[in-house]
Amino acid sequence: MTTTKKSAERLIKKYPNRRLYDTETSTYITLSDVKQLVLDQEDFKVMDAKSSEDLTRSILLQIILEEESGGLPMFSSVMLSQIIRFYGNAMQGMMGTYLEKNIQAFIDIQHKLTDQSKGLIEGGNGTQLNPEVWSQFMNMQAPMMQGMMTSYIEQSKNMFVQMQEQMQNQAKSMFSTFPFPNPNPTGTGGPGEKK
Incomplete structure (x- = not known):
C-alpha cells in the first residue's frame, strides 16, 4: 500500500x-x-x-x-532584545530575510549530515546505527558543528559589510554627478575641526 x-x-x-x-x-x-x-x-x-x-x-x-x-530556551534575552529593536527599523525586512536564509542554511547542513550518516554502519554487519550510538556520535560532532556555524556566520557578516561598502560607494558616485553645493568650499575642515 x-x-x-x-x-x-x-x-x-x-x-x-x-x-x-x-x-x-x-x-x-x-x-x-x-x-x-x-x-x-x-x-x-x-x-x-x-x-x-x-x-x-x-x-x-x-x-x-x-x-x-519550558525546558532550555533557544533565544537569550539579549537576542530577543536585539530582534525587538529591528521592528520599525529600516532594516526590518532585511533582518527577517537574513534570519530566514540562515535558518534554511542550518537546516540544509543538518539534512546533508543526516543523509551522509545513512551510509554509516554498526560493526560491519550492515545494520544502521542505533539511536543511542547516533546520539553519542552527534554529541562528539557538536563542537565541529559549532565551529562550522561560527565560520559561516563570520563569512556572512563579512559579505554583508562588503555589500554595504559597495552600496555606499555607488551612492557616492551616483550623487557626485548632481550639482549639490559644496558644504565646505574653503577646504578648512568641517565643524569642530581646528583651522
Missing part, C-alpha cells in the same frame, strides 16, 4: 472560545497538536472562524512562547 502526501493545505479554525478545530479530522485540537503538525511538516493554515483572518503566525508564535518558557 502506498501513501501519498496530501497537497491541500489543512484548515484549522479558531473559535471565539479560543478552541482550535481541525476541519480535516472534524475534531477540536490543542496547541500541542498544532505543534505536532509542524513537526510532521504538514501544511496548514489557522483562520479565525468569524472574520476569516489568517492567524497562523500568531499560533506559531504561541508555540514558540510555550517552548521558550
